[in-house]
Amino acid sequence: MRRTGRKKKSSNGKYVTYVLMALAVLLLMGSTIGSTRAALTYYSENYTAEITVSQIGVSLLENGEVVSSRDYDNSEWKVSTNQGGESTSGVLLRSMLGEGEKLALNKSYDEVLTVKNSGSIDEYVRVRIYRYWMKDGKKVTTLSPSLIDLHFVNEGQWVKNPDDVGTGERECVELYYKGILPSGAESAAFVDSVRIDGSVAAEARVETNGSTITTIYKYDGVEFHVDVEVDAVQTHNAQDAIRSAWGVDASALGIL
Amino acid sequence: MMDWKRYGKLAVMSAAALGMTAVLTIEGAQAYFTTYVSAGGSQVVNLGAETEIHEGLSNMTKHISVENASAVNDCFVRVKVFYGGELAIEYAEPDGGQNWYPGDGGYWYYRPILAAGATSTVLDAKIVLPEGFDKDNFNVVVIQECTPVVYDASGNATADWTTVYSEYQETGGQREGADN
Numbered sequence: 001m002r003r004t005g006r007k008k009k010s011s012n013g014k015y016v017t018y019v020l021m022a023l024a025v026l027l028l029m030g031s032t033i034g035s036t037r038a039a040l041t042y043y044s045e046n047y048t049a050e051i052t053v054s055q056i057g058v059s060l061l062e063n064g065e066v067v068s069s070r071d072y073d074n075s076e077w078k079v080s081t082n083q084g085g086e087s088t089s090g091v092l093l094r095s096m097l098g099e100g101e102k103l104a105l106n107k108s109y110d111e112v113l114t115v116k117n118s119g120s121i122d123e124y125v126r127v128r129i130y131r132y133w134m135k136d137g138k139k140v141t142t143l144s145p146s147l148i149d150l151h152f153v154n155e156g157q158w159v160k161n162p163d164d165v166g167t168g169e170r171e172c173v174e175l176y177y178k179g180i181l182p183s184g185a186e187s188a189a190f191v192d193s194v195r196i197d198g199s200v201a202a203e204a205r206v207e208t209n210g211s212t213i214t215t216i217y218k219y220d221g222v223e224f225h226v227d228v229e230v231d232a233v234q235t236h237n238a239q240d241a242i243r244s245a246w247g248v249d250a251s252a253l254g255i256l
Numbered sequence: 257m258m259d260w261k262r263y264g265k266l267a268v269m270s271a272a273a274l275g276m277t278a279v280l281t282i283e284g285a286q287a288y289f290t291t292y293v294s295a296g297g298s299q300v301v302n303l304g305a306e307t308e309i310h311e312g313l314s315n316m317t318k319h320i321s322v323e324n325a326s327a328v329n330d331c332f333v334r335v336k337v338f339y340g341g342e343l344a345i346e347y348a349e350p351d352g353g354q355n356w357y358p359g360d361g362g363y364w365y366y367r368p369i370l371a372a373g374a375t376s377t378v379l380d381a382k383i384v385l386p387e388g389f390d391k392d393n394f395n396v397v398v399i400q401e402c403t404p405v406v407y408d409a410s411g412n413a414t415a416d417w418t419t420v421y422s423e424y425q426e427t428g429g430q431r432e433g434a435d436n
Contacts, residue, residue, distance in 0.1 A: 024273030092297030107407035217303035227296035234289040
C-alpha cells in the first residue's frame with residue numbers, strides 16, 4: 001500500500017512539472033510573437049494593408065544647408081554628410097569666410113544652426129555644442145571657451161541644461177528642444193552667429209628693428225573649434241526613453 | 257512540510273523559465289528609437305603685425321608713409337611727429353588726398369585699412385623754422401603705431417587704440433622713432 005501511494009505522489013509531481021513547463025514554453029512563445037508582430041503585412045484580394053516600421057532620423061543644418069544626417073530607412077541606417085564618402089561627421093564653418101577673406105576679431109559671422117527631423121516619426125531633440133581652442137594639434141586651455149562667442153538664440157525654445165546656466169566658461173553647452181519636433185519639421189535656430197572676442201589679441205610683445213615694428217601675439221595661429229552633436233529620441237514613452245538615452249529627467253527640465 | 261528534494265528540480269526549472277521570460281520582457285522595454293549626428297569645424301586666428309615707416313626729406317619737408325609688411329594681417333596705422341617747441345609743423349597730403357586726419361593725442365591717423373603688403377599714401381610734414389634758427393641743429397622725430405582691425409557692435413571695421421597689451425614674454429617698447 002505504501003509503495004502504491006509513493007508512486008501516485010511521484011506521478012502527480014511529474015504531471016505538475018510538465019504542465020508548468022508547457023506554460024513556460026507558451027509564455028516564451030508569446031513574448032517572441034509580440035516582437036515580430038510589427039513586421040506582419042496583410043494581403044487580401046482587393047486591398048493591401050501595410051504597416052510602416054517606425055523610422056527615426058535627424059539632420060543638422062548650418063545656414064540652411066544639411067551638414068550631417070542619420071536616418072533609419074528600409075532596415076538600415078543611412079548616413080550622409082557634407083564631407084561625402086564614408087565620413088560620419090559633417091564639417092562646420094567651411095563657408096564662414098569668403099574667398100581670400102581674413103578672420104576679423106569682434107566681427108559677427110552668420111552661423112545659423114538648426115535641427116531637422118528627417119525621419120518619419122516625431123522625436124525629442126538635444127544638442128551639445130563644444131567650443132575650444134587648439135594649436136599645433138594640442139588643446140589650448142589658457143584661452144577661455146567664452147572668447148568663442150556663439151550667439152545663442154530662441155532660448156525659450158531651446159532649454160539650457162540647468163547645470164550650464166551662468167557658466168559661460170564651460171567648453172560644452174547642452175540644449176534641449178522644448179516639446180516635440182514633428183516629422184519633417186525644422187527647429188528654430190539655437191545659434192545664429194559666431195564672433196571671436198578681440199581680447200584673444202590682448203597678450204603681445206613688440207619688437208623693433210630699425211624702422212620696423214613687429215607685434216608678436218601670444219595666440220597667433222590658434223584655431224577655434226566648434227563641434228555640435230545632435231541626439232534624437234522617440235516620443236513614445238518619452239519620459240523613460242529620454243531618461244534611458246540621455247540620463248535626464250525630462251519632466252524636471254520642462255521639455256515634454 | 258514541503259519536500260525540497262522532490263520539488264527541487266521543479267522549482268529550478270520554473271525559476272529558469274520565469275527568468276528567461278523576464279529577460280525577454282526587459283529587452284523589449286529598453287529598445288527605444290534613437291539617432292544622432294555630429295559635425296565640427298575650425299578656423300585659424302591669424303594675429304601679428306609688422307609695419308615699417310618710410311621717411312624722405314626734401315625742402316625741409318618730411319614725406320612720411322607706413323608700409324604694412326605683414327603677409328597676412330591688415331591693420332590701422334597712425335603717426336606722430338615730435339619736435340622742439342620753437343619749431344612749427346605744417347601737414348599736407350601732396351596729392352590732395354584726405355586719407356590722413358589729425359586725431360587724439362596729437363597723432364595723424366590713416367583712415368583706410370592698411371592691407372597686408374600695402375603702403376599708405378604720403379603725409380608731408382613741413383618743418384617751419386623761426387627766423388635765424390640753426391638749420392643744422394634740430395631734431396624732428398616721427399613715430400608710428402599700428403593696431404589690428406576689429407569690429408564694433410554695428411559690424412563696422414574700427415581701430416581700438418586704447419588696447420593695452422599684456423607682455424607675455426619680455427618687455428619691449430611699443431614705439432619706434434627715426435631721428436632726423
